[in-house]
Amino acid sequence: MTAAHSYDALMDITPRPPIVFVRGEGNWLWDGSGKRYLDFVQGWAVNCLGHSPPAIAEALARQSRTLLTPSPAFYNAPSLELAQALVNSSCFDHAFFTNSGAEAIEGAIKLARKYGALHRDGAYEIITFDGAFHGRTLAAMSASGKKAFEPLFEPKVPGFPKAKLNDLDSVKALINRKTVAVMLEPVQGEAGVWPATDKFLQALRELTRQYGLLLIVDEIQTGIGRTGKLFHYQHADIAPDVMTLGKGIGGGVPLGVLLATTSASCFEYGDQGGTFNGNPLMCAAGLAVLQQIDQPDFLQQVVDNGAFFVDELERLSARHGLGEVRGRGLLLALDLERPIGPSIVAEALRDGLLLNAPRPETLRFMPALNVTQYEIAQMISQLDAILAKLGAEVTH
Numbered sequence: 197m198t199a200a201h202s203y204d205a206l207m208d209i210t211p212r213p214p215i216v217f218v219r220g221e222g223n224w225l226w227d228g229s230g231k232r233y234l235d236f237v238q239g240w241a242v243n244c245l246g247h248s249p250p251a252i253a254e255a256l257a258r259q260s261r262t263l264l265t266p267s268p269a270f271y272n273a274p275s276l277e278l279a280q281a282l283v284n285s286s287c288f289d290h291a292f293f294t295n296s297g298a299e300a301i302e303g304a305i306k307l308a309r310k311y312g313a314l315h316r317d318g319a320y321e322i323i324t325f326d327g328a329f330h331g332r333t334l335a336a337m338s339a340s341g342k343k344a345f346e347p348l349f350e351p352k353v354p355g356f357p358k359a360k361l362n363d364l365d366s367v368k369a370l371i372n373r374k375t376v377a378v379m380l381e382p383v384q385g386e387a388g389v390w391p392a393t394d395k396f397l398q399a400l401r402e403l404t405r406q407y408g409l410l411l412i413v414d415e416i417q418t419g420i421g422r423t424g425k426l427f428h429y430q431h432a433d434i435a436p437d438v439m440t441l442g443k444g445i446g447g448g449v450p451l452g453v454l455l456a457t458t459s460a461s462c463f464e465y466g467d468q469g470g471t472f473n474g475n476p477l478m479c480a481a482g483l484a485v486l487q488q489i490d491q492p493d494f495l496q497q498v499v500d501n502g503a504f505f506v507d508e509l510e511r512l513s514a515r516h517g518l519g520e521v522r523g524r525g526l527l528l529a530l531d532l533e534r535p536i537g538p539s540i541v542a543e544a545l546r547d548g549l550l551l552n553a554p555r556p557e558t559l560r561f562m563p564a565l566n567v568t569q570y571e572i573a574q575m576i577s578q579l580d581a582i583l584a585k586l587g588a589e590v591t592h
C-alpha cells in the first residue's frame with residue numbers, strides 16, 4: 197500500500213484482511229511485503245491450473261494482439277472453437293458464453309421460462325434446493341436456498357420453490373402444472389460441500405423425463421475436472437438438458453457458459469445477448485484451460501490426488517477429534533464439529549496459508565487441479581500445527 201492508494205476507494209462489501217496480493221504462480225501467492233502464501237482457495241475454485249499459468253498467459257497475449265472483440269453480432273474463431281470443444285466433450289449441442297457464473301444461471305432461468313412458454317403452457321417454476329447457491333443477480337439469489345439471502349432485496353423473483361437435496365419425495369411434492377424445470381448443483385459448494393448422490397441424480401433425471409421437465413445442472417463449481425470427471429454429471433452417467441459453467445472454465449478470467457441440448461435450446465432472436473458475451477479474449481483463455489484439463493491423464497491425476505487428500509484429511513480429523521470428510525476429487529470439506537473455522541482461517545493467513553470456511557464449522561478445500569501431493573502434505577502439516585495450537589488454547 198502506498199499513500200496514493202486507499203482501501204476506502206473500493207466499496208466495502210466484505211471484510212478483507214489488510215493484505216494486497218501482487219503476484220501469483222501455481223499454488224503460491226505473494227503480498228506486497230514479499231510474504232508467500234500456499235493457496236488452497238484459488239479464487240474459489242477458479243484458478244484450476246493455478247495462478248498465472250503459462251498456457252493462459254500465452255493464449256491471452258496472443259489473442260490480445262490478434263483480435264479483442266468484433267462485437268457479438270459477428271462470429272469469432274475462439275468462441276466457435278471453444279463452443280465446439282465443449283459440445284464434443286459433453287451431452288450438449290449448443291453453447292452461449294457469459295461473463296460470470298450468475299449470468300449463465302440467469303440465462304438458464306430465461307431458457308427454462310422460454311421452454312415453458314413454448315412447450316408447457318406458460319409453466320415457469322423451477323424447483324431448486326435448500327442450501328443451494330446460484331449467484332448474486334436478483335434471479336440467481338432468488339433461485340438460491342441460502343438462509344442469509346432470504347431477507348435481502350425483497351421482493352425476490354418468484355417461481356423457485358425449494359426441495360431438499362437427496363430427497364426425491366420433496367421434489368415430487370412440488371411438481372405442478374406451473375413447473376418447468378429442476379435445477380441443482382451436483383455438489384452444493386457454498387453450503388459446505390454437500391454432494392447429491394449419484395442415485396439421486398439418476399432418480400431426478402428419470403422423474404424430470406417422466407413429467408417433461410428440464411433438468412438443469414449448475415456445474416459452475418463442479419465442472420471442468422474439479423470432481424475428477426470433466427463434468428460432475430458424468431459420474432452419475434446421466435444426460436441433463438441444460439448446464440451452467442463458470443469459475444474453472446476461465447482459469448482465472450471472467451468466463452461462464454450456458455449449454456443446452458437441441459430440444460432445450462429454444463431462444464429466439466432478441467431473447468438473449470450481451471456486449472462482451474463470447475468475446476475472443478476470454479474464449480481463448482477457456483480453450484487453453486480445456487485443452488489441458490480434458491485429458492484422461494490429467495483427470496486421473498485429479499482422482500488420485502483427491503484420494504490422497506481425503507486420506508490425509510481423515511487422519512488429521514482422527515488426530516484432532518474432528519468430523520467427517522466430504523466431497524469428490526479436489527472439492528473437499530472437513531467438518532470441524534465446532535465453530536472454529538474463522539479462527540483457523542485467520543491463523544492460517546498469519547501462517548502463510550489460504551483456507552476457506554464456507555460455514556463456521558466447515559473447512560472447504562479447492563486447490564488448483566494440478567496441485568501436487570507434496571503441496572497437499574505441506575498444507576496438511578501447516579493445518580495440523582494450527583489445530584494443535586487452537587486445541588491447546590481451547591483446553592487450557
Ligand SMILES: *Cc1c(COP(=O)(O)O)cnc(C)c1O
Pocket residue numbers: 296297298299301329330331332381385386414415416417442443
Ligand atoms: C460461484 C457460483 C455461482 C456464481 O458464479 P459467479 O461467477 O460468482 O457469478 C453460481 N453457482 C455456483 C454453484 C457457484 O459455485
